Amino acid sequence: MRILTTAVVIAALAVAPAIHAQQPEVLHAQVSTQSAGNLASTIDSLEHQTGPLWIGYAVPTTQKFSAGWGNDQVAYLENDHNSGRQSTGDEAKQTFDHTNILFRIEAGAITKLRFESPNRQLDAGGLRFVWLTNANPNESVQLLNTLASAKTESHLRDSAIFAISIHAAPSATTTLIELASPGNDLRLREKSAFWLANQRGHDGLSAIEHLSRTDADPEFREKLAFDLTLSKEPEALTELIRMAHEDASPDVRKRAQFWMAAKGGKLVTANLTDAAENDPNEQVRRSAVFALSRLPAPDAVTQLIHVAETNKDPIVRRQAVFWLGQSQDPRALDYLTHLLKQ
Missing domain, CATH: 1.25.10 (Leucine-rich Repeat Variant)
Known part of the structure; x- marks a missing residue:
């Protein structure tokens, strides 16, 4: 039994690469298959052939993705179509660790670039379609680098x-x-x-x-x-906080404040309050107040009231009061009413 199991595993491993790079089903096309060889050279030779055509190959991807990149089971490469067999629930749940990269070649140059899930049928609109086997992923990166x-x-x-x-x-x-x-x-x-x-x-x-x-x-x-x-x-938030405090450009510090509030929420309240108090640039201090107003409730109002009561800069305090006036939190209304009675 152990020998049989081992044989099954070895057989499965042996066919895995073939499954990984399985040629897609192509409709309405003159389909041919050839080895990718040196990918850049192969693409270059195909670019010099007469007439438009599509070229495709498969590469492993960084993360698994769903087959539902489009609504139709058929990907129409030449024209937009609103009809087609809709993906079933089971198909939508399928994920793959590779994708099909497709180039359209015309007049000696790449004119279109597409990515399709391996289970989608491809309709080439009557053009030639060349499928390249055993494409080297590093050569694919270099080819795309040249294009970019x-x-x-x-x-x-x-x-x-x-x-x-x-x-x-x-x-x-x-x-x-x-x-x-x-x-x-x-x-x-x-x-x-x-x-x-x-x-x-x-x-x-x-x-x-x-x-x-x-x-x-x-x-x-x-x-x-x-x-x-x-x-x-997780270190991304730490870098945002550093930018908000240390970047030489006030505009960069303001932008970092906004995005760290969106990403970090109440984790960054102390950093924003410190910027509202101590940043040497007035616009950055005011921007920190705006970032505080973007925090999730109820933290935004809590921090704005704190700034309105304690900040040493009257312009910053007025900015905090302004954003309290935009809040729907009852505590903001209570605080503003208290100010009016003073």
């Missing part, structure tokens, strides 16, 4: 950056770090940092922390404050 770095349409570049971010290959993280580095176009940097925080776990967060501390562009650092809210790593 090229002077191309923003939607194609943005899709390439996202596609890099979902690759399980560690090279995806280093590639996104390079794309987010100084010297690149600001939009390219911002998109790359966004997906570093969103998809690349602890290593992605470490890269964002480094950029938030060393990058010379305050406009870019403002964007990083939001990116930190996307990270699932």
Whole structure:
């Protein structure tokens, strides 16, 4: 029995890679299959063939995702369709550890980039469809890096950056770090940092922390404050708090205050109260009061009353009173009524 069980396990492991990269079902297409070989060279050779066509291959992804990326079981690559067999409840619950990456080639260039769940049928609208087997994930990252770095349409570049971010290959993280580095176009940097925080776990967060501390562009650092809210790593809130206290730019400190209130809630009340009292910039002190007003009830009113009663800056105190006036909490009305009677 043990020998039989072992044989079954070995057999299962042997077929697992084939299941992992299973070719999708393609409708209305002239379908062919070939080895990916050197992926960039293969794509380049296909780009020089006559007529538009689709190319696809599978790569492992960072996290499992649902088949419900679209409502229809059929993905129409050439045209939008509102009809199609709807996914059943069981299909919607399916998750996969890989995705199908699809390129549309026309006139010697990639013109479209799509990602589809492995269980979806693909309708190629009568065009050729070439499925590439055994694609190397690192070569896929490099191919997408070239596409993202090229002077191309923003939607194609943005899709390439996202596609890099979902690759399980560690090279995806280093590639996104390079794309987010100084010297690149600001939009390219911002998109790359966004997906570093969103998809690349602890290593992605470490890269964002480094950029938030060393990058010379305050406009870019403002964007990083939001990116930190996307990270699932607990250290992200710590970095937001540091930015709100220490960043050289008042605008960055204000942005960090807002997002740390949204992410940290009552965990950051002491930090916001301290900023409202001690930040050297008046606009930042006022911004801290606004961030306090964004805290969940009842903490917002509690902290605003505290600032209105104790802050040494009359402008900040008036700001706290203003935001108390916007609150629906009965305690805010009671406090304002008390002030009017004085």
